[in-house]
Amino acid sequence: MRSLLDIILTPDFAFSAIRVTTPLLFAALGALISDRAGAANIGLEGIMLMAALAGVVFSAYTQSALIGLLGAILIGLLTASMLAYFTLKLKTDVILGGIALNFFANGGTIFVLYYLTGDKGTSASLASMVLPNIHIPVIRNIPILGEIVSGHNVLTYIAILSAIGVWYVLEKTALGLRIRSVGENENAAKSVGVNVMKIRYIALALSGVFAGMGGAFLSMGYVSWFSRGMSAGRGWIALAAEAMGRGTVLGTTLSSVLFGVADALSNTLQLLNIPAELIRILPYVATVVGLLAYAIRETNKRKAKG
Amino acid sequence: MKKIALILCTILILSIGLTACTGGGKTPADEAPQGQAPDTDKLKVVLLIPGNLGDKSFFDAANAGLELVKSKLGAETKVIEMGTDSTKWEPNFIDASEGDWDIIISGNETTEIMNTLAVEYPDKRYIDFDTSVEETAENVYSMFYSTNEVSYLAGALAGLVTKSDMELANKENVIGFLGGMDIPGINDFLIGYIEGAKSVNPDVKVIISYAGDFGDPAKGKELGLVQYNSGADISFNVAGGTGLGLIDAAKDKNRYAIGVDSDQAMLFKDTDAEKASRIVTSAVKRIDQAIYNAVKAHQEGTLEYGKHNQVGIAEDGVGLAKNEYYEKLPQDIKDQIKAIEEKIAKGEIKVGTAFGQSTEQINELRESVKP
Known part of the structure; x- marks a missing residue:
């Protein structure tokens, strides 16, 4: 009989936690950048789903994993831009727009899948490509650390670089300053000549790019096909992660990792025959706690304004 | 503006009239082949899926069974994907029961609805292709796989x-x-x-x-x-x-x-x-064969309605x-x-x-x- 610690303190577990975190981190970065610009993108779930399908379709027809990834990113960018057009230009409520996008993605992906493959469930009949795993030279040979850090999918490393990139853009560049000021106080930004609409467009488009990479990871990294509804709530958990991270890059990354670890734990602890239901609620308990933190933050904000 | 509306209306009315005419014109030619096999003779089978096709297992297999019924038994068939919203299942069931279908096939999560409605439509025949519930209505034939x-x-x-x-x-x-x-x-x-x-x-x-x-x-x-x-x-x-x-x-x-x-x-x-x-x-699970066998038995008049049948290794189910x-x-x-x-x-x-x-x-x- 193995004990809890034996199971958790293994490189396999850490490796699995990083893998589970990857799509969450991408989506959470997407949530972060749009939220900081004051346009909450709740269509991440749908964007991921569409990008996941796009990755499979583009890579299957071109036989190139890179084009598949670019296709996924492009579709992510386009759908997010569409959301931006409806909410910014045509003044739809951004939440309603996001909900509509999620419903559209849910049915639309199945429609496209059926149109292309004659199948409504999975794209198993399309010979799509997968993105490669990267073995980092030198580090891969270090015991334990190498086993944990090396050998992940290329998108996992891109996710980590993206987190650093988002931090840099938000904190160190003029664009970041504008994004933050637009989100913080639209009118003040306008008064100093910032084009609010343009900045929000850029932020939403970027969030689409990140969600697109998250989607590509699901269908081209995690598994090698698309299946209906495969984002399975990750877009929502990402929103919670962003909220729990209080809108900071570090906080968002850490809470994504927390959700990832909770999920990996729920997978691994089943080995101990602990009732599966109990373990599976871990990520959701974490979500509720996260949303609570979000609510408290919002209330305080309102109080501060009042 | 008014003029355009007028023109549009005219076109619309004309097109309806024309379609009606052409439809009428076609009727004799169209119905001739059907006349040889009136609807009353042809077995009409509908499959109600409590979900969507494309699961690569359960529902797709049921659909494959319906395809067999169509191709081998020459029945008129239709599959209705009722979706995952269970509140829409009962209205779909009532629609199908009110319609002129001879056999209504469904199963699994719709078992309860089927058994309730079957009592209200005693003239219809129902096949439940997957249920562990052993009590069924008089006009329901239900199956289960070991x-x-x-x-x-x-x-x-x-x-x-x-x-x-x-x-x-x-x-x-x-x-x-x-x-x-x-x-x-x-x-x-x-x-x-x-x-x-x-x-x-x-x-x-x-x-x-x-x-x-x-x-x-x-x-x-x-x-x-x-x-x-x-x-x-x-x-x-x-x-x-x-x-x-x-x-x-x-x-x-x-x-x-x-x-x-x-x-x-x-x-x-x-x-x-x-x-x-x-x-x-x-x-x-050979759901497709089981559905085909059941409909075939219905056609031959040997299907025992009101019974629950478990098919296992011995029955090749x-x-x-x-x-x-x-x-x-x-x-x-x-x-x-x-x-x-x-x-x-x-x-x-x-x-x-x-x-x-x-x-x-x-x-x-x-x-x-x-x-």
Whole structure:
């Protein structure tokens, strides 16, 4: 009989936690950048789903994993831009727009899948490509650390670089300053000549790019096909992660990792025959706690304004 | 503006009139062939799916059965995907019952609706293609598949493979089971699997995971990787779309997997032969055949309505997929499986079932094989 610690303190577990975190981190970065610009993108779930399908379709027809990834990113960018057009230009409520996008993605992906493959469930009949795993030279040979850090999918490393990139853009560049000021106080930004609409467009488009990479990871990294509804709530958990991270890059990354670890734990602890239901609620308990933190933050904000 | 509206209206009215005319003109020519086989003679069968097609197992198999009914029995058929919103199922059922269908086929989650409505429409005939509920209305014929029996075979196979010297088998005497949810329908597979594995390999340990979701392949893969990393060299997926992730994990970790419901190796054979080769067999429910046989019996007037019929190994309602990958298994394993198959068919082996068992009893069994 193995004990809890034996199971958790293994490189396999850490490796699995990083893998589970990857799509969450991408989506959470997407949530972060749009939220900081004051346009909450709740269509991440749908964007991921569409990008996941796009990755499979583009890579299957071109036989190139890179084009598949670019296709996924492009579709992510386009759908997010569409959301931006409806909410910014045509003044739809951004939440309603996001909900509509999620419903559209849910049915639309199945429609496209059926149109292309004659199948409504999975794209198993399309010979799509997968993105490669990267073995980092030198580090891969270090015991334990190498086993944990090396050998992940290329998108996992891109996710980590993206987190650093988002931090840099938000904190160190003029664009970041504008994004933050637009989100913080639209009118003040306008008064100093910032084009609010343009900045929000850029932020939403970027969030689409990140969600697109998250989607590509699901269908081209995690598994090698698309299946209906495969984002399975990750877009929502990402929103919670962003909220729990209080809108900071570090906080968002850490809470994504927390959700990832909770999920990996729920997978691994089943080995101990602990009732599966109990373990599976871990990520959701974490979500509720996260949303609570979000609510408290919002209330305080309102109080501060009042 | 007004003018355009006027023109549009005129066009609309004209087009309606014209279509009516052409429609009328066509009628005699169109109806002539139909006249030879009036609707009253042709069997009309409708399949109501409580979900959507494309699951690669359950509903697709039912649809395949309907295709057989259409092509082999010459019936007029229609499939209605009622979606996952269960509040829409009853109105769909009423519509179908009010319509001129002779047989209405559905099953699984719609059993209750079917049994209630069947009483209200005594002239209609209903076929329930999957239910464990034994009481049915007078005009309902219901079926159930002995999934525990086929799982017994799958378990025996897994128990033999893990202690064999097959290429990808490891030394540890551990096998895996991935269930979609901790519910009787899934645990029926589990009980058969454990009993079967123990029958050939008394010391075998079984890692049991539940995904809690039938549509999250990434989760299935994660759970599969955990199982294979913990010493399992073969695992049985009973988790719909989630289970396909387990097969991916088997490919990544160079281990074996057992498919479920339909012959899952055939899914990947053309696109990913390596993955297909890891699926040594699948525990198949022959829903398509069962539906076809039932409708055929209806046509011959021999279908016993008001009865619940369980089809198992003996009736060929379930079985292991004996494809090219199964044929590659060592001969002695195949021989043993064959012997067990015969014993089950003759009733010499009685496989336990999860239906009617308490959670404690199932837990006891799970604990007994805990690694």
